[in-house]
Amino acid sequence: MDKVAIVILNWNGRRMLEQYLPSVLQYSKEEATIYVADNASTDDSLAFLRASYPEVRLIVLDQNWGFAEGYNKALRQIEAEYYLLLNSDIEVTHHWLTPLIEYLDAHPDTAACQPKLLSIFDKDRFEYAGASGGYLDRFGYPFCRGRIFETVELDNGQYDNVADILWATGAALMIRAKDYWAVNGLDGRFFAHNEEIDLCWRLRIGGRRIVCIPDSYVYHVGGGTLPKSNPMKTYLNFRNNLTMLYKCLPDSELATVMRWRWFLDYLAAWETLILNRNWGDFKAIYRARRAFKKWKKDFEADRQQIQSQRQVEKIPEQKDFSLLWQYYAKGRKLFSALPL
Incomplete structure:
Protein backbone atom coordinates (compact mmCIF):
# COMPACT_ATOMS: atom_id res chain seq x y z
CA MET A 1 0.00 0.00 0.00
CA VAL A 221 -3.01 28.01 -13.70
CA GLY A 222 -6.76 27.90 -12.93
CA GLY A 223 -9.62 27.75 -15.41
CA GLY A 224 -7.89 24.91 -17.23
CA THR A 225 -11.17 23.18 -18.11
CA LEU A 226 -13.71 25.97 -18.60
CA PRO A 227 -13.28 29.74 -18.84
CA LYS A 228 -14.75 31.82 -16.00
CA SER A 229 -17.65 33.07 -18.12
CA ASN A 230 -19.18 29.87 -19.40
CA PRO A 231 -22.88 28.92 -19.26
CA MET A 232 -22.14 25.28 -18.43
CA LYS A 233 -19.88 26.31 -15.55
CA THR A 234 -22.57 28.72 -14.31
CA TYR A 235 -25.21 26.01 -14.55
CA LEU A 236 -23.13 23.44 -12.64
CA ASN A 237 -22.11 25.95 -9.96
CA PHE A 238 -25.68 27.03 -9.20
CA ARG A 239 -27.23 23.57 -9.42
CA ASN A 240 -24.55 21.89 -7.34
CA ASN A 241 -24.37 24.66 -4.76
CA LEU A 242 -28.11 24.44 -4.13
CA THR A 243 -27.89 20.66 -3.88
CA MET A 244 -25.01 20.89 -1.43
CA LEU A 245 -27.01 23.29 0.75
CA TYR A 246 -29.99 20.96 0.71
CA LYS A 247 -27.83 18.02 1.78
CA CYS A 248 -25.74 19.72 4.45
CA LEU A 249 -27.66 22.56 6.13
CA PRO A 250 -29.16 21.70 9.52
CA ASP A 251 -32.95 21.62 9.82
CA SER A 252 -32.89 24.89 11.75
CA GLU A 253 -31.44 26.79 8.78
CA LEU A 254 -32.62 24.98 5.66
CA ALA A 255 -35.98 26.65 4.94
CA THR A 256 -34.75 30.20 5.60
CA VAL A 257 -31.60 29.84 3.53
CA MET A 258 -33.45 28.26 0.62
CA ARG A 259 -36.01 31.10 0.54
CA TRP A 260 -33.21 33.64 0.44
CA ARG A 261 -31.40 31.72 -2.27
CA TRP A 262 -34.52 31.69 -4.45
CA PHE A 263 -34.50 35.49 -4.32
CA LEU A 264 -30.70 35.89 -4.65
CA ASP A 265 -30.38 33.46 -7.55
CA TYR A 266 -33.03 35.15 -9.66
CA LEU A 267 -31.54 38.53 -8.75
CA ALA A 268 -28.18 37.26 -10.02
CA ALA A 269 -29.79 36.03 -13.24
CA TRP A 270 -31.38 39.38 -14.04
CA GLU A 271 -28.26 41.28 -12.99
CA THR A 272 -26.12 39.29 -15.41
CA LEU A 273 -28.63 39.91 -18.21
CA ILE A 274 -29.29 43.62 -17.63
CA LEU A 275 -25.82 44.78 -16.59
CA ASN A 276 -23.64 42.34 -18.53
CA ARG A 277 -26.00 41.41 -21.38
CA ASN A 278 -25.03 37.81 -20.78
CA TRP A 279 -27.94 35.79 -22.12
CA GLY A 280 -26.09 32.49 -21.73
CA ASP A 281 -25.51 32.84 -17.98
CA PHE A 282 -29.03 34.19 -17.50
CA LYS A 283 -30.52 31.04 -19.02
CA ALA A 284 -28.00 28.85 -17.18
CA ILE A 285 -29.17 30.10 -13.77
CA TYR A 286 -32.82 29.46 -14.65
CA ARG A 287 -31.90 25.99 -15.91
CA ALA A 288 -29.96 25.28 -12.74
CA ARG A 289 -32.92 26.25 -10.54
CA ARG A 290 -35.21 23.97 -12.55
CA ALA A 291 -32.71 21.11 -12.48
CA PHE A 292 -32.31 21.38 -8.70
CA LYS A 293 -36.08 21.33 -8.20
CA LYS A 294 -36.37 18.26 -10.45
CA TRP A 295 -33.63 16.17 -8.82
CA LYS A 296 -34.00 17.38 -5.22
CA LYS A 297 -35.99 14.25 -4.33
CA ASP A 298 -33.01 12.10 -5.34
CA PHE A 299 -31.05 13.57 -2.42
CA GLU A 300 -33.59 13.08 0.35
CA ALA A 301 -31.90 9.91 1.59
CA ASP A 302 -28.50 11.60 1.44
CA ARG A 303 -29.78 14.47 3.55
CA GLN A 304 -31.27 12.13 6.14
CA GLN A 305 -28.05 10.16 6.41
CA ILE A 306 -25.84 13.26 6.67
CA GLN A 307 -28.03 14.86 9.32
CA SER A 308 -28.23 11.60 11.32
CA GLN A 309 -24.43 11.55 11.52
CA ARG A 310 -24.12 15.18 12.59
CA GLN A 311 -21.54 15.70 15.33
CA VAL A 312 -21.25 19.49 14.96
CA GLU A 313 -24.45 21.54 15.05
CA LYS A 314 -22.79 24.86 14.30
CA ILE A 315 -19.65 24.68 12.21
CA PRO A 316 -17.43 27.72 12.96
CA GLU A 317 -16.12 27.91 9.40
CA GLN A 318 -19.59 28.51 8.00
CA LYS A 319 -20.09 32.16 8.85
CA ASP A 320 -23.35 33.83 9.91
CA PHE A 321 -22.99 36.92 7.72
CA SER A 322 -24.01 37.54 4.11
CA LEU A 323 -20.91 37.77 1.92
CA LEU A 324 -22.86 39.72 -0.71
CA TRP A 325 -23.80 42.36 1.87
CA GLN A 326 -20.28 42.58 3.27
CA TYR A 327 -18.67 42.84 -0.17
CA TYR A 328 -21.07 45.07 -2.09
CA ALA A 329 -22.80 47.12 0.61
CA LYS A 330 -20.02 47.37 3.20
CA GLY A 331 -17.13 47.41 0.72
CA ARG A 332 -15.23 44.73 2.63
CA LYS A 333 -13.28 43.07 -0.15
CA LEU A 334 -10.46 41.49 1.88
CA PHE A 335 -10.76 38.43 4.08
CA SER A 336 -9.18 40.30 6.97
CA ALA A 337 -11.92 42.96 6.79
CA LEU A 338 -14.78 40.49 7.29
CA PRO A 339 -16.55 40.25 10.68
CA LEU A 340 -15.02 36.89 11.51
Whole structure:
Protein backbone atom coordinates (compact mmCIF):
# COMPACT_ATOMS: atom_id res chain seq x y z
CA MET A 1 0.00 0.00 0.00
CA ASP A 2 1.21 3.49 -0.85
CA LYS A 3 1.74 6.05 1.90
CA VAL A 4 0.72 8.87 -0.47
CA ALA A 5 -0.88 8.47 -3.89
CA ILE A 6 -0.86 11.62 -6.00
CA VAL A 7 -3.68 11.25 -8.53
CA ILE A 8 -3.99 13.61 -11.48
CA LEU A 9 -7.29 13.37 -13.34
CA ASN A 10 -6.78 14.07 -17.01
CA TRP A 11 -9.11 14.76 -19.91
CA ASN A 12 -7.47 15.91 -23.15
CA GLY A 13 -4.77 17.61 -21.10
CA ARG A 14 -1.61 16.64 -22.98
CA ARG A 15 -0.40 20.27 -22.99
CA MET A 16 -0.86 20.69 -19.24
CA LEU A 17 0.78 17.35 -18.48
CA GLU A 18 3.75 18.17 -20.68
CA GLN A 19 4.24 21.49 -18.92
CA TYR A 20 3.52 20.70 -15.26
CA LEU A 21 3.98 16.96 -14.69
CA PRO A 22 7.80 17.30 -14.62
CA SER A 23 7.65 19.42 -11.45
CA VAL A 24 5.37 16.87 -9.78
CA LEU A 25 7.81 14.08 -10.56
CA GLN A 26 10.87 16.11 -9.57
CA TYR A 27 9.56 17.18 -6.18
CA SER A 28 7.23 14.32 -5.23
CA LYS A 29 8.49 10.92 -6.38
CA GLU A 30 10.55 10.32 -3.23
CA GLU A 31 7.46 10.64 -1.02
CA ALA A 32 4.57 9.53 -3.21
CA THR A 33 3.45 7.24 -5.99
CA ILE A 34 2.18 9.26 -8.94
CA TYR A 35 -0.89 8.24 -10.93
CA VAL A 36 -2.67 9.76 -13.91
CA ALA A 37 -6.31 8.75 -14.24
CA ASP A 38 -7.50 9.38 -17.78
CA ASN A 39 -11.17 10.28 -18.37
CA ALA A 40 -11.32 8.76 -21.88
CA SER A 41 -9.22 11.45 -23.54
CA THR A 42 -9.41 11.80 -27.30
CA ASP A 43 -6.05 13.58 -27.63
CA ASP A 44 -2.66 11.84 -27.38
CA SER A 45 -2.34 12.16 -23.59
CA LEU A 46 -1.95 8.42 -23.01
CA ALA A 47 0.55 7.91 -25.82
CA PHE A 48 2.57 10.86 -24.52
CA LEU A 49 2.61 9.52 -20.95
CA ARG A 50 3.55 5.98 -21.99
CA ALA A 51 6.39 7.24 -24.16
CA SER A 52 7.72 10.00 -21.91
CA TYR A 53 6.87 8.99 -18.35
CA PRO A 54 6.73 5.19 -17.99
CA GLU A 55 7.20 5.58 -14.21
CA VAL A 56 3.76 7.23 -13.93
CA ARG A 57 1.02 4.69 -13.21
CA LEU A 58 -1.95 4.96 -15.54
CA ILE A 59 -5.61 4.33 -14.78
CA VAL A 60 -7.65 4.36 -17.98
CA LEU A 61 -11.36 5.05 -17.51
CA ASP A 62 -13.92 3.99 -20.08
CA GLN A 63 -15.63 7.38 -20.50
CA ASN A 64 -15.48 10.96 -19.31
CA TRP A 65 -16.97 10.61 -15.84
CA GLY A 66 -16.30 14.23 -14.89
CA PHE A 67 -14.20 15.40 -11.96
CA ALA A 68 -16.22 13.86 -9.14
CA GLU A 69 -17.04 10.37 -10.40
CA GLY A 70 -13.79 10.21 -12.35
CA TYR A 71 -11.89 10.49 -9.10
CA ASN A 72 -14.17 8.00 -7.36
CA LYS A 73 -13.58 5.39 -10.04
CA ALA A 74 -9.83 6.01 -10.07
CA LEU A 75 -9.37 6.00 -6.30
CA ARG A 76 -11.22 2.69 -5.95
CA GLN A 77 -8.27 1.17 -7.82
CA ILE A 78 -5.61 2.61 -5.49
CA GLU A 79 -4.57 1.45 -2.03
CA ALA A 80 -3.00 4.30 -0.06
CA GLU A 81 -3.11 5.90 3.36
CA TYR A 82 -3.42 9.38 1.88
CA TYR A 83 -4.83 10.42 -1.49
CA LEU A 84 -3.68 13.70 -3.00
CA LEU A 85 -6.04 14.93 -5.71
CA LEU A 86 -3.99 17.21 -7.95
CA ASN A 87 -5.03 19.22 -10.99
CA SER A 88 -2.95 18.79 -14.11
CA ASP A 89 -2.29 22.56 -14.23
CA ILE A 90 -0.40 22.69 -10.90
CA GLU A 91 3.31 23.47 -10.58
CA VAL A 92 4.56 22.11 -7.26
CA THR A 93 7.57 23.24 -5.25
CA HIS A 94 10.50 21.73 -3.38
CA HIS A 95 9.40 19.79 -0.26
CA TRP A 96 5.75 20.74 -0.82
CA LEU A 97 4.52 17.34 0.35
CA THR A 98 6.41 17.17 3.64
CA PRO A 99 4.32 19.69 5.65
CA LEU A 100 1.08 18.08 4.48
CA ILE A 101 2.15 14.56 5.38
CA GLU A 102 3.66 15.60 8.72
CA TYR A 103 0.50 17.45 9.73
CA LEU A 104 -1.85 14.57 8.96
CA ASP A 105 0.51 12.12 10.65
CA ALA A 106 0.49 14.26 13.81
CA HIS A 107 -3.22 15.17 13.83
CA PRO A 108 -5.48 12.12 13.56
CA ASP A 109 -8.56 14.35 14.01
CA THR A 110 -7.83 16.00 10.66
CA ALA A 111 -9.36 14.39 7.57
CA ALA A 112 -7.95 16.61 4.83
CA CYS A 113 -5.68 19.54 4.11
CA GLN A 114 -4.50 21.76 1.29
CA PRO A 115 -1.37 23.77 0.50
CA LYS A 116 -1.43 27.50 -0.15
CA LEU A 117 -2.52 28.09 -3.74
CA LEU A 118 -0.76 30.86 -5.67
CA SER A 119 -1.21 32.04 -9.25
CA ILE A 120 1.26 30.74 -11.77
CA PHE A 121 0.88 34.01 -13.73
CA ASP A 122 1.59 36.24 -10.71
CA LYS A 123 3.45 34.23 -8.13
CA ASP A 124 3.02 36.88 -5.45
CA ARG A 125 -0.77 36.65 -5.68
CA PHE A 126 -3.21 34.02 -4.43
CA GLU A 127 -5.04 31.87 -6.95
CA TYR A 128 -8.82 32.07 -7.18
CA ALA A 129 -9.64 28.38 -6.77
CA GLY A 130 -8.56 27.96 -3.15
CA ALA A 131 -6.07 30.61 -2.03
CA SER A 132 -5.22 29.85 1.62
CA GLY A 133 -8.32 27.84 2.53
CA GLY A 134 -12.07 28.05 2.01
CA TYR A 135 -15.19 29.03 3.96
CA LEU A 136 -18.90 29.54 3.31
CA ASP A 137 -21.19 32.40 4.26
CA ARG A 138 -24.72 31.99 5.61
CA PHE A 139 -26.22 31.52 2.14
CA GLY A 140 -23.66 29.10 0.73
CA TYR A 141 -21.36 31.51 -1.12
CA PRO A 142 -17.75 30.29 -0.96
CA PHE A 143 -14.78 32.53 -0.17
CA CYS A 144 -11.17 32.06 0.88
CA ARG A 145 -8.38 33.51 2.91
CA GLY A 146 -7.00 35.67 0.12
CA ARG A 147 -9.99 35.68 -2.27
CA ILE A 148 -13.51 37.04 -2.06
CA PHE A 149 -15.54 36.86 -5.28
CA GLU A 150 -13.30 38.40 -7.96
CA THR A 151 -10.96 40.19 -5.52
CA VAL A 152 -7.75 38.17 -5.23
CA GLU A 153 -5.16 39.45 -2.76
CA LEU A 154 -1.40 39.66 -2.96
CA ASP A 155 0.30 37.14 -0.72
CA ASN A 156 2.23 39.12 1.87
CA GLY A 157 2.33 36.30 4.39
CA GLN A 158 -0.89 37.51 6.01
CA TYR A 159 -2.45 34.03 5.93
CA ASP A 160 0.62 31.93 6.59
CA ASN A 161 -0.69 30.35 9.79
CA VAL A 162 -2.22 26.88 9.81
CA ALA A 163 -5.98 27.42 9.95
CA ASP A 164 -9.11 25.33 10.28
CA ILE A 165 -11.22 25.79 7.16
CA LEU A 166 -14.54 24.49 5.91
CA TRP A 167 -13.27 23.29 2.54
CA ALA A 168 -9.98 22.53 0.87
CA THR A 169 -9.54 23.16 -2.82
CA GLY A 170 -9.97 20.22 -5.16
CA ALA A 171 -7.01 21.54 -7.13
CA ALA A 172 -4.63 20.16 -4.49
CA LEU A 173 -6.49 18.18 -1.84
CA MET A 174 -4.79 15.69 0.46
CA ILE A 175 -7.24 13.43 2.28
CA ARG A 176 -7.11 10.26 4.33
CA ALA A 177 -8.43 7.36 2.28
CA LYS A 178 -10.48 6.07 5.20
CA ASP A 179 -12.17 9.47 5.60
CA TYR A 180 -12.79 9.77 1.88
CA TRP A 181 -14.67 6.49 1.76
CA ALA A 182 -16.36 6.94 5.15
CA VAL A 183 -18.52 9.62 3.50
CA ASN A 184 -18.69 7.81 0.13
CA GLY A 185 -16.22 10.10 -1.62
CA LEU A 186 -17.13 12.89 -3.98
CA ASP A 187 -20.75 13.06 -5.11
CA GLY A 188 -20.50 11.79 -8.67
CA ARG A 189 -23.87 13.29 -9.59
CA PHE A 190 -22.30 16.76 -9.38
CA PHE A 191 -20.01 15.95 -12.35
CA ALA A 192 -17.89 19.05 -11.62
CA HIS A 193 -17.92 22.20 -9.44
CA ASN A 194 -18.66 22.43 -5.70
CA GLU A 195 -17.92 18.73 -5.27
CA GLU A 196 -14.92 19.28 -2.99
CA ILE A 197 -16.86 21.79 -0.86
CA ASP A 198 -19.66 19.25 -0.49
CA LEU A 199 -17.17 16.52 0.47
CA CYS A 200 -15.38 18.65 3.06
CA TRP A 201 -18.63 19.97 4.53
CA ARG A 202 -19.88 16.42 5.06
CA LEU A 203 -16.63 15.58 6.84
CA ARG A 204 -16.94 18.66 9.07
CA ILE A 205 -20.54 17.72 9.95
CA GLY A 206 -19.13 14.41 11.16
CA GLY A 207 -16.65 16.19 13.41
CA ARG A 208 -13.55 15.86 11.25
CA ARG A 209 -11.20 18.82 10.72
CA ILE A 210 -10.09 20.38 7.42
CA VAL A 211 -7.01 22.63 7.46
CA CYS A 212 -4.77 24.75 5.24
CA ILE A 213 -1.00 24.26 5.65
CA PRO A 214 0.64 27.37 4.11
CA ASP A 215 4.17 26.04 4.68
CA SER A 216 3.34 24.01 1.60
CA TYR A 217 2.59 26.07 -1.51
CA VAL A 218 1.95 25.37 -5.17
CA TYR A 219 1.21 27.43 -8.28
CA HIS A 220 -2.04 26.97 -10.19
CA VAL A 221 -3.01 28.01 -13.70
CA GLY A 222 -6.76 27.90 -12.93
CA GLY A 223 -9.62 27.75 -15.41
CA GLY A 224 -7.89 24.91 -17.23
CA THR A 225 -11.17 23.18 -18.11
CA LEU A 226 -13.71 25.97 -18.60
CA PRO A 227 -13.28 29.74 -18.84
CA LYS A 228 -14.75 31.82 -16.00
CA SER A 229 -17.65 33.07 -18.12
CA ASN A 230 -19.18 29.87 -19.40
CA PRO A 231 -22.88 28.92 -19.26
CA MET A 232 -22.14 25.28 -18.43
CA LYS A 233 -19.88 26.31 -15.55
CA THR A 234 -22.57 28.72 -14.31
CA TYR A 235 -25.21 26.01 -14.55
CA LEU A 236 -23.13 23.44 -12.64
CA ASN A 237 -22.11 25.95 -9.96
CA PHE A 238 -25.68 27.03 -9.20
CA ARG A 239 -27.23 23.57 -9.42
CA ASN A 240 -24.55 21.89 -7.34
CA ASN A 241 -24.37 24.66 -4.76
CA LEU A 242 -28.11 24.44 -4.13
CA THR A 243 -27.89 20.66 -3.88
CA MET A 244 -25.01 20.89 -1.43
CA LEU A 245 -27.01 23.29 0.75
CA TYR A 246 -29.99 20.96 0.71
CA LYS A 247 -27.83 18.02 1.78
CA CYS A 248 -25.74 19.72 4.45
CA LEU A 249 -27.66 22.56 6.13
CA PRO A 250 -29.16 21.70 9.52
CA ASP A 251 -32.95 21.62 9.82
CA SER A 252 -32.89 24.89 11.75
CA GLU A 253 -31.44 26.79 8.78
CA LEU A 254 -32.62 24.98 5.66
CA ALA A 255 -35.98 26.65 4.94
CA THR A 256 -34.75 30.20 5.60
CA VAL A 257 -31.60 29.84 3.53
CA MET A 258 -33.45 28.26 0.62
CA ARG A 259 -36.01 31.10 0.54
CA TRP A 260 -33.21 33.64 0.44
CA ARG A 261 -31.40 31.72 -2.27
CA TRP A 262 -34.52 31.69 -4.45
CA PHE A 263 -34.50 35.49 -4.32
CA LEU A 264 -30.70 35.89 -4.65
CA ASP A 265 -30.38 33.46 -7.55
CA TYR A 266 -33.03 35.15 -9.66
CA LEU A 267 -31.54 38.53 -8.75
CA ALA A 268 -28.18 37.26 -10.02
CA ALA A 269 -29.79 36.03 -13.24
CA TRP A 270 -31.38 39.38 -14.04
CA GLU A 271 -28.26 41.28 -12.99
CA THR A 272 -26.12 39.29 -15.41
CA LEU A 273 -28.63 39.91 -18.21
CA ILE A 274 -29.29 43.62 -17.63
CA LEU A 275 -25.82 44.78 -16.59
CA ASN A 276 -23.64 42.34 -18.53
CA ARG A 277 -26.00 41.41 -21.38
CA ASN A 278 -25.03 37.81 -20.78
CA TRP A 279 -27.94 35.79 -22.12
CA GLY A 280 -26.09 32.49 -21.73
CA ASP A 281 -25.51 32.84 -17.98
CA PHE A 282 -29.03 34.19 -17.50
CA LYS A 283 -30.52 31.04 -19.02
CA ALA A 284 -28.00 28.85 -17.18
CA ILE A 285 -29.17 30.10 -13.77
CA TYR A 286 -32.82 29.46 -14.65
CA ARG A 287 -31.90 25.99 -15.91
CA ALA A 288 -29.96 25.28 -12.74
CA ARG A 289 -32.92 26.25 -10.54
CA ARG A 290 -35.21 23.97 -12.55
CA ALA A 291 -32.71 21.11 -12.48
CA PHE A 292 -32.31 21.38 -8.70
CA LYS A 293 -36.08 21.33 -8.20
CA LYS A 294 -36.37 18.26 -10.45
CA TRP A 295 -33.63 16.17 -8.82
CA LYS A 296 -34.00 17.38 -5.22
CA LYS A 297 -35.99 14.25 -4.33
CA ASP A 298 -33.01 12.10 -5.34
CA PHE A 299 -31.05 13.57 -2.42
CA GLU A 300 -33.59 13.08 0.35
CA ALA A 301 -31.90 9.91 1.59
CA ASP A 302 -28.50 11.60 1.44
CA ARG A 303 -29.78 14.47 3.55
CA GLN A 304 -31.27 12.13 6.14
CA GLN A 305 -28.05 10.16 6.41
CA ILE A 306 -25.84 13.26 6.67
CA GLN A 307 -28.03 14.86 9.32
CA SER A 308 -28.23 11.60 11.32
CA GLN A 309 -24.43 11.55 11.52
CA ARG A 310 -24.12 15.18 12.59
CA GLN A 311 -21.54 15.70 15.33
CA VAL A 312 -21.25 19.49 14.96
CA GLU A 313 -24.45 21.54 15.05
CA LYS A 314 -22.79 24.86 14.30
CA ILE A 315 -19.65 24.68 12.21
CA PRO A 316 -17.43 27.72 12.96
CA GLU A 317 -16.12 27.91 9.40
CA GLN A 318 -19.59 28.51 8.00
CA LYS A 319 -20.09 32.16 8.85
CA ASP A 320 -23.35 33.83 9.91
CA PHE A 321 -22.99 36.92 7.72
CA SER A 322 -24.01 37.54 4.11
CA LEU A 323 -20.91 37.77 1.92
CA LEU A 324 -22.86 39.72 -0.71
CA TRP A 325 -23.80 42.36 1.87
CA GLN A 326 -20.28 42.58 3.27
CA TYR A 327 -18.67 42.84 -0.17
CA TYR A 328 -21.07 45.07 -2.09
CA ALA A 329 -22.80 47.12 0.61
CA LYS A 330 -20.02 47.37 3.20
CA GLY A 331 -17.13 47.41 0.72
CA ARG A 332 -15.23 44.73 2.63
CA LYS A 333 -13.28 43.07 -0.15
CA LEU A 334 -10.46 41.49 1.88
CA PHE A 335 -10.76 38.43 4.08
CA SER A 336 -9.18 40.30 6.97
CA ALA A 337 -11.92 42.96 6.79
CA LEU A 338 -14.78 40.49 7.29
CA PRO A 339 -16.55 40.25 10.68
CA LEU A 340 -15.02 36.89 11.51
